[in-house]
Amino acid sequence: MNAHTLACSTVLHHEMEIFRALDLIAADGFKYVEIVDVPGFCPHLHFEGDRSHFVKKLKETLFRNNQAITSLYLTPGSFLKEEISQTFSNMEAGFQLALELDVRCVTVIPGSKVEEEEWEATARSIARGLCRVADLAGEKGIQLQIESPHLNTFTETVGQTLRLFEILDDKRIRCTFDTSHVFRGEKVTPLAGVEQLGLERIGNIHLRDVCGEDISITPGKGHVDFKSFIEMLREKGYDGGISLELEFSNYSLAEKRAELRFAKEYIEACLEGREITSKLKFHARPWVQTFERLVHNPKRELRKITLLRNMYHRLWGLMTPFRPVRAYEGVWKDKYQPFKRSKPVIQRPGSVNLSVPIPRPIRVGILGCGYAGGMHAAGFQRLIGVQVAGVADIDAEKAQSLARRHGCAAFTSLDEMTSRLDLDLVSVCTREWLHHQPVTDLLCRDVDVFSEKVLSSNYDEAQQMVALARKRSRVLGVNYNYRFMPGVQKLKEIIENCYFGKLELLDIKVHAFSYHHALDLVSFLGGEIISVSASYQNDDAMRPFGGMDWRKFDHDILYVPSRNMAATFELRNKAVCTVTSSYFFDPFGLILSVDTLFEKGAVTLTGIRMEDVVGNLSWTSKRDKFGLDLEHRNGVFSKGYEYCFYKSIEGFMNAYVKGTAPETPGEQGLFNILVEKAIHRSYINGQKVNMGQFADELMSSQELPLPV
Template sequence: MSPAGAFGRVGCSLLTFREWDRLEDALDRVRAHGFDRVDLAIVPGHCDHVDPLALGDGRLEAIAGAFAERGLSVSSVNLHPGGMASSDFALADRRIRATVELARHLGARVLTLPPGPVVAPDQWEEAARVVAARIRAYLEVAERAGITLSLEAPHAHSLAEDVAQAARLFERVADPRITCTLDTSHVQRGNRTPLVEALARLGVPIAHVHLRDTLRGEVTVTPGKGDCDYLPLMEALLRDGYAGDFNFELEYEPSSHAIVERELGFAREHVRRVMQGEPLQLESRVRRQAWFRAVDGAAWIARHPRAFVVAHPRLKAVLRPPVRFARHVRTNWVPYRQVQYRAGWQAGWRVGRMPSDVPPRPMAALPGADLAEIRVAILGCGYTGRFEHGPGFLRLPGVKIAGVCDVRPERAELLASRLGCPSFTDAARLLREVRPALVVNCTREWTHHDTTLMCFDAGADVFCEKILAESLATGEHMVRAAREKGRVLGVNYNWRFLPGVQRIRELRDSGELGKLRMIRALSHAGVHHHVIDLVRHLGGRIRTVSATIHDEPGTRGLEEWDAYAHELLYFPSTWCAATLETEDGVGASLVSSGLLDPKGLLLTLDAVFDDGTVNLSGILDKDALGTLTASTRKKIDLRLRRGDAPGGFALSFQRSIEAFYSAYRRGGEIPVTGADALELMRIEHALVRSSETGQRIVL
């Protein structure tokens, strides 16, 4: 068969429409683009149109009916069950077996599985052996269902990152019944040889093809806009009797529906012209010209100079000395314009920059503390667990990271590979097998209660992310359970440890500017709960609150919180204006809004003392240092000290973790207890009640 005659075998993966929540809506869009073949993608937490573990109560028939009603056939089921080489394989096993039954019911010909996550070179052989054995174990059940098993290899950031590694993995599999799902972007990525040459190097039958493109190593490029030459590959496959389909699998970072639709339309037209021998679209022809590639490459280098240099080690070595010299000159001698917020945006000129890059270092030993090794586990491997608590606890003396857990196995495996520990998808199993002394709870707020009590029952203390819980009742239960069971419950309010906040606290404690009288803050809604804590941290316990809130949930930054916002404000939407009074006589006025641009303003805070005012401004989503300025009767030193950097929020997490850990190991008073965090929740609750009743609330 010629490529022209095979265009009817071009279909679309539902990964392309992963931003459409309902399976039926995604299928409608596939049909609207003229496809009658579908690659059903099941990637938990990423593409959730179908859950193979929830197919009861007629759901299986409903899914099959949704395909049949639209005249769509299933080319392949593309499943990411979890780590194929993970020690915690029970959940992945259930997903694979359930998906085989689903594929049989839908009449799919191929079940595609991933090769597993990337590992260190010295661990590759063992991981490959485990993956090979596991995939072979499903051959019998797949054959009974009439399904062909296939590995999607090569695939970036996996056990088979390139064609050579994929060929090695297939050699370990050593069974001709296990085939290959070929993703054109991952084959072409980083390779200068044409796509078609990969067929002979892989040495296994091709069961299915995903069509994507690649450019400069990026694999989310629309076909026709990158390096892939599809026609020779298709001709070779069809000449060898290829019986599978060609499915577009377009993935973009969160993008509008209109962009996805436009890019899929472009890709379909490009491949149609390629297969039918018609002239390519003008844009594709232009992109293939040498002059365009040169201009486009130069423009990309201008936009991403660091990425270009990192990709060329020899160039990096040559540029390192002059770059270091240029940084020294820039840091110490070059004037720069500084924009600050002080009751309005103001600009001025300075010379030299404060240091903002301090390399991470292990925490110093803790004199007087018992540093017998303790086992620490991390629940929740999203952004905070992965980038803040994982590295933060790894650097502490006397800590062994004993395990991590997340309901999304790929997240757990990624963090586990970085921390050198096992991964889990079931918290109960982690607690049972690892037996940690301390658990860092980075799960979502509305799961804090159940997971924390589970840890207490397993004999573990808990360091919990803020806020403590989603309701006063569950927060009170957590604090009561910690007290009754004799367990430690700490909460991470890391903004207390911003360098600017710490300096204001030092000024308050020293009395250098007299008594603190007033705090005024303007903040983004996303840090509203931090600002309440800062008022309590700097001004003392809060005794009365008054607030007016204009709430439009559509503007709230965390939609999942809408269900709980009737009790705790947490994320104001349009705006919240509040007045608070502390037991120390400090008055505070807070204004927060979800409409502020976090790149331009997260927080500006004025601390008014008897002898002057200190302003912390310029706290942005990429700058946790900001700028301290003062209008005072006394000369005070507001310069950053050594160690008050880097400028990201990782520093505040590091200091918060260290402060908690130091107190925890010495048996002292931890910075923010569960009782403290519960009091902050009561303040938020009072703000909501005050706005509803129009009254001032006494705590």
């Protein structure tokens, strides 16, 4: 172990082509590299065209730069029993590539995060899959390693990593030890982590620093004691690989390279036992580190300071009456209307009237206090006559944080919240596969429900939820909030009023993240779906979506496609709709676009992206518009996704107070799941699927008994 063998991971330049990344790493003084391949994020070993040409060009680049590859970091898929065949095939290809590149070490991630009660059984299944792959690696003369612990994976902690290795009980499989994931939260130091795991299990080490929960810190600028850590490795005779694995968001190329050079100088000094230079010591001082992070990302850094964060939230609330409203009147304007309660201020509770008077306050509970739960709480709280009475989450800290923001009670279970509070309605914002139990419990208690999409990850469960709501005469709504985008609302108005004649063609392009919303828009804009034909290419390894566990979904519910998906829908009104979706769309450039073609014109909605739900409307027409106002931005108070959440909740509550069906009732949520399954059926059979016949088939064969 010496400074001359220090490697650099290509993940630093994940957005670049591998050849350019290698050139830059060589220019910064590295002879050894670890090549990372994570589809959709760092696809450095994904190539189009001839494989032999790619390998030849890669070898030529390495030879020109006098570089060698220490290891490959691959994401072949799941090691669970039901998915190991595809993973094994991917690993065979990966090992073959490693041999062609003269690499003898391959690192993989053991699996996706699971619930604690499922951990032991899943660990045994993963262990069997890993051992099978280790057999293949042994035949090829390759060392198989798993990066563990790692945030948001099957083994997040040192304890879980140790348990997995004990279950594996296979000395052929070693650990890639990442100092940042071990020390995240600053609870277990890297030295303690090595002591617990045992140095004999570690074959490779990734170096990255930590500041609290932030694991993207350059070595030498955080709180890891690398000097003591490296001295311990030297004393114990560690002879494995060491590489710098730096990841930064929103850094320029020059800033990334500066951070890499700093890390290289700092770690090389530690490896050689040299005194850290005054310059490096200066940058290692806590106040200098804080200042540098503050300059680069002030918002993120200030959030770490609890006192400042609490003061900010308090002052933000006090200043609400004086803050401007973002509105569109030809151009975006900040309108100052202090103390005017009817203005659409999204931050202030009780600032928006519903369309009809509320005879008594409506008490709402929020189940699930993550991103969606926070949006729902604010969306309900802004309505006059609606009170968020309580919030619940199994994570007590999340529940208490949301409760403080909205001045309500916090609970750690639905049962506790409903037994202690008299609630009219509960908004269910848990993960998709955790909707069924709370929804059925609430309906059985005669509490109405507003559920996040999708209604369920399982069609049978969704069917049962809808039937139970009907049986008990309760309200069940689903939050498909893309219907409330200003441009989509304007398109709906144009279609319903036939301003350009009859709708002939509806073409929707959508990022995979919002694919399920696009399927809902087919019905919303186009009307009744008669049939669907579809094809897609999917790869679960490329489907990251907030830690989603795809095993919890019906196998024929795509929900978030990866590579590509195209579907054609025949509509009752004789129009045709097409939906195309892919993970490869840039979400900051395109989340959604909608083209509508009519007998006498066309209207296009574009510009919907991660930071803008408003977008732009354009049109062409064979006739005058007769005074038709196609401006869709008047009165819009935000470009962010909170606008869709708030307007969706407002629409739901207007229907709720009137006693009419919600915009997207449970039946529509069930139908959207049916469309997902019909798309899969069409893809598998290569035939068009009639929606009516398909619905009858599923209903007759799969209906579940209702709970008592």
